[in-house]
Structure formats: C-alpha cells, structure tokens
Amino acid sequence: MDPDAVAKAFVDHYYSTFDANRAGLGNLYQDNSMLTFEGQKIQGSPNIVAKLSSLPFQQCKHSVSTVDCQPSGPTGGMLVFVSGNLQLAGEQHALKFSQMFHLMPTPQGSFFVQNDIFRLNYA
Amino acid sequence: MEEDQGDIIGKAFVEHYYQLFDNERPSLSSLYQPHSMLTFEGQQILGVHDISSKLQQLPFERCRHIVSTVDTQPSSVPGSILIFVSGSLQLPEEEHQLRFSQMFHLVPSPQGNLFVQNDIFRLNYG
Numbered sequence: 075m076d077p078d079a080v081a082k083a084f085v086d087h088y089y090s091t092f093d094a095n096r097a098g099l100g101n102l103y104q105d106n107s108m109l110t111f112e113g114q115k116i117q118g119s120p121n122i123v124a125k126l127s128s129l130p131f132q133q134c135k136h137s138v139s140t141v142d143c144q145p146s147g148p149t150g151g152m153l154v155f156v157s158g159n160l161q162l163a164g165e166q167h168a169l170k171f172s173q174m175f176h177l178m179p180t181p182q183g184s185f186f187v188q189n190d191i192f193r194l195n196y197a
Numbered sequence: 198m199e200e201d202q203g204d205i206i207g208k209a210f211v212e213h214y215y216q217l218f219d220n221e222r223p224s225l226s227s228l229y230q231p232h233s234m235l236t237f238e239g240q241q242i243l244g245v246h247d248i249s250s251k252l253q254q255l256p257f258e259r260c261r262h263i264v265s266t267v268d269t270q271p272s273s274v275p276g277s278i279l280i281f282v283s284g285s286l287q288l289p290e291e292e293h294q295l296r297f298s299q300m301f302h303l304v305p306s307p308q309g310n311l312f313v314q315n316d317i318f319r320l321n322y323g
Contacts, residue, residue, distance in 0.1 A: 108270045108271075110268045110270060110281075113266065113268065115270075140239065140319060142236045142239065142317045142319065144234045144236060144241075144315045144317065145234075146272070146273070146302055146314075146315060147273070147274060147277075147302075147304065147314065149273050149274070151273055153279075153300065153302060153315050153317070155236075155298075155300050155317040155319065157298065157319055157321060170321060172281075172283065172298040172319070172321065174279070174281050174300045176270075176272060176273070176279060176302075178273065188273060189270045189272065189279050191268045191270065191279070191281040193266060193268065193281065193283055193298070195283060195296060195298065195321045
C-alpha cells in the first residue's frame, strides 16, 4: 500500500473514531505517546484519552481538507500533516484546524501515534 | 508554562529559519541535506538542491513571516525534534496576510548540528 494511501486511511480512521467514540482512540496511542493540544502537553495514552474525552463538546465532526505525508526516517515512521474543519453540534460556523501526527509502526503491521500536535486556525 | 530544552531549541530554530527566508533565501540551503524532503502546498520536493530552487523561485521577491504559535515535541531519533508552526505571511503590495501552518522535523547531522529532514508547508485558507 502506498504511503499516501496509508496516511489517508489512518486519518480517516482516526477522525471517525474521534467523532463516534472518543474512548476508542486509546489503542492508537501508547505510554510514550505525546499530545500537544492547543499548547497543552499531555503524555501517555490514558492521559491523552482523558484529555480528548473531556473536551467541552459532546458531538463533533472532523472534515479533512488536506493530508500530506512524508517518511520520518529509518525507524519506519510517517509524518502526517492534516488541515480541515471541525464542526461542533449547535455551532453555526465550523472551526478550522491543523494537526500533525508522527506515526510509528507496530509489530502487528499497523501504526500508533507517537507524536500528535493539534492547533485551531483562527482567522 | 515551563519551557523545556526542545521548546527553546525549537523557537530559536524557527526564528532563524524565517529570518533567513525573509532576508537571504538562498542561505536556507544550509539547513537542508541531500535526503531532506519538502512538501510545499502538496508538491513533493526531494533534496537540498531542488528544495532551495523551489523556495527561491516562489513568485514573490520579498516576504515577512509572522509567527503566531510554535509547538515542539521530541521525535524518535535521539536529539531530533518535531516543530509545528502557525503564523501569517505578509507579501509586499498584498493588503491581506496569508495564514500558514508548517511542520519541521529536525534531525542531528553526523557533525552534530540540526538540519531539516522533513518540511511540510500549507497555506490556511479562510
């Protein structure tokens, strides 16, 4: 499978999990994973899932506009750079966001998120 | 919020990068190596020579990057850093600034200095 297709498949899976069942994101992170969410740094899958589950909205929908990816080096990692929109239930206007994932391969042949940085893009 | 070593290095790098970009674009070649990768608005470019050409051929003589946010995290290779930047790009004679996001993956060279191994740039349209 070509890297762009892998990146897109991962991004689709990540956001559909986020939008449907945030707790399900837990198996996409590991103990050494890091998330920086709007400048706040969080480490480790349980803390990351706790942060994402406690965001101040019940329902949301991510719509992806662009996905760029590059291999990150000899460890087989992949850098994925996303821009898109985040629609919150009850809000008239969607928020624009950018997000960066550094994916690392697992022994089972899938990927986990080692680094995750999320920023809203204000006008 | 306390700043760690990576934050300090990341912010210093970002300042240096955009200062070169805005004032001496040819000198950006010192920050890339033969296996560096740039994805610029979806176009993939490989290697310091082609990256430097691409950046120098962008359709504006002068520009100014204004950084809004810089986030850093350590990457997998010891000494390597991921940097995520958002900001504005002011072009002369353009009334409105362009907003952009950019990601750098800095990796130590054999000589010990950091170079840009991965670079992804996207304009953020309103």
